[in-house]
Amino acid sequence: MTTNAKHKVTVIGLGDMGAALAHAYLQQGYTTTVWNRSAAKSAPLQAAGAAVADSVTTAIAAGDIIILCVTDYTISRSLLQTPEVTALLKTKILIQLSSGTPGEARELDSWATENGITFLDGAIMAIPDQVGRPDTVIFVSGNKDAYTQSEATLKAVAGALQYMGEDPGAASTWDMGFLIVLFAAMSGAFHAIKLFKSEGLPAAALGNMIQQLAPALGEMLKHQADIIEGGNYHLRHSSLDLCTGSMDMFIKQAKESNISAEVPSFIKGIFKRAQDAGFGTEHVAAAYKTY
Ligand SMILES: NC(=O)c1ccc[n+]([C@@H]2O[C@H](COP(=O)([O-])OP(=O)(O)OC[C@H]3O[C@@H](n4cnc5c(N)ncnc54)[C@H](OP(=O)(O)O)[C@@H]3O)[C@@H](O)[C@H]2O)c1
Numbered sequence: 001m002t003t004n005a006k007h008k009v010t011v012i013g014l015g016d017m018g019a020a021l022a023h024a025y026l027q028q029g030y031t032t033t034v035w036n037r038s039a040a041k042s043a044p045l046q047a048a049g050a051a052v053a054d055s056v057t058t059a060i061a062a063g064d065i066i067i068l069c070v071t072d073y074t075i076s077r078s079l080l081q082t083p084e085v086t087a088l089l090k091t092k093i094l095i096q097l098s099s100g101t102p103g104e105a106r107e108l109d110s111w112a113t114e115n116g117i118t119f120l121d122g123a124i125m126a127i128p129d130q131v132g133r134p135d136t137v138i139f140v141s142g143n144k145d146a147y148t149q150s151e152a153t154l155k156a157v158a159g160a161l162q163y164m165g166e167d168p169g170a171a172s173t174w175d176m177g178f179l180i181v182l183f184a185a186m187s188g189a190f191h192a193i194k195l196f197k198s199e200g201l202p203a204a205a206l207g208n209m210i211q212q213l214a215p216a217l218g219e220m221l222k223h224q225a226d227i228i229e230g231g232n233y234h235l236r237h238s239s240l241d242l243c244t245g246s247m248d249m250f251i252k253q254a255k256e257s258n259i260s261a262e263v264p265s266f267i268k269g270i271f272k273r274a275q276d277a278g279f280g281t282e283h284v285a286a287a288y289k290t291y
Contacts, residue, residue, distance in 0.1 A: 006030060007153045010063025012056060012079065013098070014041040016128045018069035021097070022050055024132035024157040035059035056080075060088045065153050069097045069124075073104040081111070089117045093150050097122045097138070101176070102169025109142055109168035120146040121168045123175030126158070134159030141170035181221065191250075191263040198257035224285045233282040233289075240287060241280040244271040 007030070011022040014036035025032045026048050033051040035058075036042055042052040053059035056079050060066050066089065068076050076098050080086065094117055096108060105121040112119030125137040138158035140147060147163050155161050164170040189210065193203045210217070227233060250264035271287055279286035 007064040007093075007150070008033070008062065009153060010034070010053075010059045010066045012036075012059055012066065012068050013070035014045065015069070015071070017097075017124060017131070018067075019045065020128035020131040021067060021069060021157055023048060026050055027132065028156045030153070030156065033059050033062040057082075057084050057088065060085055060092065063092065065093045065095060065150055067095050067097055072098055073100040073108060076100075077108065077111075086115050086117070090115070093118045093120065093146050095120045095122055095140070095146075095150060095154070097124055099123065099175065100172055102167075102172040105142075105172045106167075106169045118143060118146045118149070119168070120150060121171050122154070123171045124158070125175065125178060132157050136160060137162060139164050139171040139174045141165055142168035187263055191260075194259040195250075195253065195257070198253075198259055224288075227283055227285040228288050233279065233286040235283040238284050239281055240271055240274055240284050243284040244268060244275060244280075247271060 009025045009030045010033045011018050011025070012035050014022065014034055018034075018036070019041065022032055022034050022045050026045070031051075032045075032049070033053050034042055034045045035053045035056055039052075042050070046052045051062060053062060068079070070076055070079070073096075076096060080089070080094075089112075094112060096105070096119070100108075109119055109121060111117075120140050120142050122138050122140040124131070125139060126133075130136050136158040137160045138154060139162050140154065141164040144166055151161065151163075164174055189206065192206050196203065196206045227235070247264045247268035251261045251268065254261035254264065270290075271284070274280075274287040274290045277290050279289060
């Protein structure tokens, strides 16, 4: 298989994300074959020009690059690990874009290596509507040859594709690192929207402010990582005692407005544990030491 040729692509799994990937490939002029457990989801893709396979085996036979995008690794393995499919995959490049842990990625990579299958693990850092844009990020990692051979094909749906190195678990590690920050921030945003609404402000106002301040927010989070990496928590600003006091302010406001204090109480618990360990006068990043 050559690196620069326009590969034939097979997409297995036509949930929201798999369907978005398949549509993006069709829009880019790729010969695209699809398979989904529930056949009905193939119809819009067929109408858009995809070949619909009646089995996983037929789908894999039709493609050069096989993209898996199902719920998880357990389902992926159940679809791949039959003797017929395993044999077929030896002449293809298999790219796993279903979400999973670094350990699951390494396990699948080991299975692929043992069976002579060229495998790349990836994580999509986008929602389905963002697939196919020049700024769409997919992290991939593992076999360098698999990356080199599939780079152009992956860039067709993720212009800002990033190769995270030869450890097959790396893409998942970067994905999970981002997602836990995102979900923690979302939980804070839900509290903030309650706070805004209790003061008569719309949720959209909060969303707009956060979007505007996102670069500053990113800088602040990077600052925590730099402090933790450097190991010097004796800075003169943003002490743990000060930040714990801020959480008391949030809990007080929640009581005043009769909204849940769950989020600030949870954060206060983390900060308090570090205070109890004697780090109160250190920078708030010292909370990391009691994780
Ligand atoms: N959606 C997002 O915003 C997003 C963003 C980044 C990453 N991802 C990742 O992309 C992957 C797919 O997400 P999605 O949003 O497309 O999920 P989804 O809409 O829930 O689709 C799940 C897919 O998995 C298939 N599936 C589930 N159980 C199966 C089984 N036992 N055998 C065969 N196929 C099975 C489903 O087939 P049926 O149609 O037959 O049920 C469907 O194609 C996930 O790992 C997700 O974490 C999603």
